Amino acid sequence: MRIVHLGLGNFFRAHQAWYTSVAPDAGEWPIAAFTGRSPGAAAALNGQHGRYTLLVRGPEHDDASIIGALDAAYPSDDLQAWREHLAAHRTAVVTLTVTEAGYLRDAGGGLDESRAAADVTAWLRGEPVQTVPGRLMAGLAERRIHGGGPIAIVPCDNLPENGAAVARVLLDFTTLAEPALVPWIRDNVAFVSTVVDRITPRTTGEDVRAAAALTGFEDAVPVVTEPYTEWVLSGVFPAGRPGWEAGGARFVPDITVHEQRKLLLLNGGHSLLAYAGSARGHATVADAVADPECRGWLRQWWDEASRHVPLPPGELAAYREALLTRFGNRRIRHTLAQIAADGSQKLPVRVLPVLRGEVAAGRLPAGAIRIVAAWIDHLRGFGAPVADAGAGPFQARAGRVRDVLALLAPDLAEDEALVTAIDRATLKPAG
Known part of the structure; x- marks a missing residue:
């Protein structure tokens, strides 16, 4: 099986990727991650075969570990790789860390059509899409064509009922751009709501040196985080998921x-x-x-x-x-x-x-x-x-x-x- 992630940043690497790395079945769940705002992260991580250092900074001392859950990293504009990964039968989970702004919601929680208009037009013209709703729709359209089967979308951004929030903007976008895809999404895509928490500051040059001193691994892109972490999830995973409980993730009926x-x-x-x-x-x-x-x-x-x-x-x-x-x-x-x-x-x-x-x-x-x-x-x-x-x-x-x-x-x-x-x-x- 495989996880595809959109929003390859420090928080994702300190949170969802870490939870996957400590799952007992981690080897069965490689992650293909796509950048959001910083395409350079993909090249740096691929140069390290996807490995990076997680530096856990407590009040008195640091602990460091090498995380190997990331199988491949791609820049945000590699739409061909995005479509191929979402179309693949083995892809079972899509996780997202794109910030609240990335979902293009209007004040009522629906799709802000004015901000999505250029992407809808691009899709209708056969041109590349760039927004989060557009990219999700493009990937799912490819999945339907190739018979990829059911899949779970798991947003990890700070929105109330973020699973339902993503479902709404995705369906709104799809209704405008590819209305024939809407019934397939309703029948085959599960939207999981989450609460995530782990303070993850930007990495400094001092952090890079501290990580190397602890591990001996010359990591260009280590991640610094705090000891505390939380992940609460509510929803179904129709094609399976890793054993995230091993890292302390909780699955609840009402989030x-x-x-x-x-x-x-x-x-x-x-x-x-x-x-x-x-x-x-x-x-x-x-x-x-x-x-x-x-x-x-x-x-x-x-x-x-x-x-x-x-x-x-x-x-x-x-x-x-x-x-x-x-x-x-x-x-x-x-x-x-x-x-x-x-x-x-x-x-x-x-x-x-x-x-x-x-x-x-x-x-x-x-x-x-x-x-x-x-x-x-x-x-x-x-x-x-x-x-x-x-x-x-x-x-x-x-x-x-x-x-x-x-x-x-x-x-x-x-x-x-x-x-x-x-x-x-x-x-x-x-x-």
Whole structure:
């Protein structure tokens, strides 16, 4: 059997590839991985026969291991290899780490047809597709032609019910570009929802040297990560899967509560520190969480978010304390600029559910308001630089809080008290 992965980056190599490497049947599940934004990673890994070093950086010491789960790596534009791998009978699982922005979702969760239009046109003209929905459809179209059989698609990005989210944009795209394929997808493709967690910062030159010193392997592209890891999955695998349980993966009937806990507490906390912390001059998560002001803001946000996570209070308290320990690990250099990227896609799933829930309950939540205000400051030039393909319309309106909110959450834009509170929390007066 085989796994095909889209989004060959550090997180994938620290997470899904690692889980596969420690499975008892790992040898039966080679991974063919395709790059997302960084095509150079494929050449570097192929030069090392797919092997790379995983450097696990704890608070006091490092552990290193050589991961060999990657069988072949391809640049993102090798569409022929992509189609061939998805068409192959032995391919049973497709995993994805393409960031929230990669799925081209609109505000309602469907396909943003304006952003997908060029790819739909390309397909209809017989030209190469480039978007994630387009590439998935192209691969599945090839699979149907060759009788490849059932397959599981397993997104590993931070979206609520990410399996259903991917199914929706894929079917929307296919309806526009290849409507005859829709029934086959419904009958043959399973969409698995997941919760993933493992902090994986960008690799530095110092990390490369540290990995080589521990293993003796001159690795050009090692991966640094933390000891903690989590993978929760819900769904079926019609053609089988590796024994990921050996690495601690959990398979559950309902993933919702696990999603809420992680998206709101961890990811929402990260976004708070990325925008508000970087505006205070901090560069990393550990720097920001060591700042008493930021730490207080974090606890305030967690108090609000916890009201919207239906888990026992003791379990939530333990999770919060574990997050503080992880965030405070100075040996993991997780930059706020990295976390700040793609905020227009992240805030709707990390922050808006709490903001809406609190407003509906008659409260003005200071923590959620602070995150939105800090993000608007970020759009205005405070803190981390903007790296967000979807930021343009928001930056164009960043002078007025109400205009930004009308794009981000139209249902909240007429709430005078909320708009005023967000405006007061920004660092730069509205234009």
